[in-house]
Amino acid sequence: MDRQATYKHLVRQAESVFKDEPFFLPAASNLLALLHEGLGNWWTGFYFVKGQELVLGPFQGPVACTRIPFGKGVCGAAWSQQTTIVVPNVHDFPGHIACSPASNSEIVVPFAVNNQLVGVLDMDSTDFNFYGDMDERYLRHLLDLLAKKWAGSIL
Ligand code: SME
Numbered sequence: 001m002d003r004q005a006t007y008k009h010l011v012r013q014a015e016s017v018f019k020d021e022p023f024f025l026p027a028a029s030n031l032l033a034l035l036h037e038g039l040g041n042w043w044t045g046f047y048f049v050k051g052q053e054l055v056l057g058p059f060q061g062p063v064a065c066t067r068i069p070f071g072k073g074v075c076g077a078a079w080s081q082q083t084t085i086v087v088p089n090v091h092d093f094p095g096h097i098a099c100s101p102a103s104n105s106e107i108v109v110p111f112a113v114n115n116q117l118v119g120v121l122d123m124d125s126t127d128f129n130f131y132g133d134m135d136e137r138y139l140r141h142l143l144d145l146l147a148k149k150w151a152g153s154i155l
Contacts, residue, residue, distance in 0.1 A: 006017035007138040010038045014142050018149065025154040029058045034114065035123065035139075036060035040154055042103055042126045046111065047075050048119035054079060064099040073093065073097035075120050078108040082117055084136045086127040109139045113150045 001009065017030040028046060036044040045059020047068060054068040054075055071078040071080040074096055078085045087106045090096045096106075111119040121143060123131065 003134055007134065010034055011112055011138065011142065013038075014145060018145055022149065023155045024146075024149040024151065025058065027149045028146055031142060032058055032060050032119060035142075039123070039135075040125075041123045043100060043122070043124040044120055046119050047122060049079065049117065054120065061124070062100050062102075065097055068097060074106050074108045078110055078120050079117060084109045084140075086131050086133075086136065088131075090124075102126050104128045105130045107135055107139070109136060109143060111143050111147070113147045118150065128149055 010088070013034050014031055018027050021027045021030075028133055032044050032046070035041065036141045041061070043059065043061035043064065045061065045064065046057035048057050049087065052070045056064055068075045070076055072095060074085050074087055074090070074093060077095070087093045087096070087110050090098070090103055090106050092138040104126055105128050106122065106124045106152035110117045121139060125136075
């Protein structure tokens with residue numbers, strides 16, 4: 001399957017797992033599993049805003065850093081700049097936080113609810129240059145679907 005077909009399939013799968021699940025945590029956890037397996041990521045997870053830090057949420061992959069300060073690393077930069085950041089080679093990104101030495105490229109997409117950034121989705125790959133514009137477009141769509149499950153509590 002090419003990448004677009006993979007994402008079209010992922011959207012259908014996400015719609016299916018979201019359909020009968022009103023709570024955020026199970027919906028988010030299953031979305032991460034779909035993305036992780038479907039794309040073949042090394043690490044796939046959420047960080048959520050808590051005060052002046054991002055705090056680790058549900059994820060798939062190796063153990064990760066639990067706290068990221070505002071503006072730090074790729075995740076903190078995506079938060080402070082309120083924008084998606086695609087990093088073709090993490091070793092060239094000043095301040096990149098290497099939770100795993102195996103990561104070589106990364107994408108971080110803001111997760112917003114009612115236009116308010118409440119967290120970020122982070123995906124890492126062992127391949128260089130693994131993510132691009134198509135990932136951003138589909139991930140934003142998937143996160144918009146997931147945002148409907150956010151109701152002030154995770155369950
Ligand atoms: N590399 C990220 C930290 C999170 S891990 O990749 C799971 C960053 O620089 O923000």
